[in-house]
Amino acid sequence: MNPQQYSSTNKIADTRYLKYQFYTETIEVSRMSALAFFEAGEKQHKGKRMFWQNREKTFTMVGLGHAHILEALNPHGRFEEVKSEWQSLCRQIVNEEPDVQPILFGGFSFDPLNKTQSVWTNFPQAYFAVPAFQLVIKDDRAYVSIHLVTKKTESFNDFEALRKERDRLIHAAQVSELKKYEKPLVTKRTEIKKDDYLASIRKVTEVIKAKQAEKVVISRALKLDFAKPLSAASALYQASEEQPESFLFGLEAGSQFFFGATPERLVKVKDRQALSTCLAGSIPRGRTVERDTQLGEELLSDKKNRSEHQYVVSMISKVFGAHSTHVSVPKTPKLMKIRDIQHLYTPVEGELMPGSTLLDLVRDLHPTPALGGEPKQEALSLIRQYETMNRGYYAAPVGWIDAKGNGEFAVAIRSALLNETEAYLYAGGGIVEDSTPEAEYDETWVKFRPMLRALGGQLSDES
């Protein structure tokens, strides 16, 4: 393997994790396709893989296998559990300042108190893992790290075995020709509880008119059945082909794979600078430049959409005010134009206060009124009462944090849960006083489009 200029070995241990040893070793490798590395883990690491690429395509991470899993069981303290366990595991890194930090990747469910029956059988309320093999591509350089978290005092042989497997994975990813996957063949497309969804919008609008809440996001699901099982690599390939200007993420939990191409950043922290994105308020793209511009201007001056958006800006600004200084919030939103849809968009920035961390921001931001509503608790209880499904990880935070506390979480919308021969797609929208079921229903079709296209959502008899 060439070049291999960079190599370091670190050992992590602390009182809480005293029984564990956390070894890492990183090498720099020739650039390779992240998807090919993901694919290289198809046999040995299936069910334990992760994928992340930021919107700007400047940072890509692929994880294969689990060196350590963090699952939170306490519905009220899951963010704290993940934060303190990760800090415990990281606290005693004997660190030679490696270019690449060990990464913890995963996500949270949308609402652990939602008791509606769920298809998310393999996903606990919080599910994070330190990958055994971690590929990071940043600033045009690629690094592969091995992580070993073990209770054994003698782990030389285990580490040697990991080195062998690492070299095999790198070789396979570098020499294999990246497959051009065929679009999957969809045999059936089912709108789940469509009438109940329409009724729920009517009901929630009434509740909002009665002043029990100001905004509530209601969503629905669409199910696709495939002629044969669809692989996680194929699903990621299709999503990246169809939706290039989004965060691309994938998280395997045994036979289930949650993936998506979302435009929405929840929060990013780099060197204590925090950045969030308020994204709410939508209109389709126009077929011509003129129509597209006209629609964009309509969105910017639309009272209903601006009010939907403002709830998100106010909430995110408030959370940033509690955790950061030098908070900057533009006064008016801009347009974010992506392939199928235009959104109102406002970036919020700040400098983290001492003691505040990325996971504190994730805990306090989730769910923003772009996915929950306003006020937060009333909106969550209305979602529990009226939404026709359990969201699982849809609309929840998915992302990564490294051993230095840097990282990024996206809001897992424009996403789907793949269950071998079937997939559940999710989409929703903000309901305010003057929302109508028909317009909301139409908007969900626009939001389904990225995943529908990726998964070949047209029935075989549709053109």
Ligand SMILES: C=C(O[C@H]1C=CC=C(C(=O)O)[C@@H]1O)C(=O)O
């Ligand atoms: C709930 C979704 O989108 C949210 C994000 C952006 C715009 C939204 C809207 O205009 O309603 C939603 O709040 C979804 O895509 O499923």
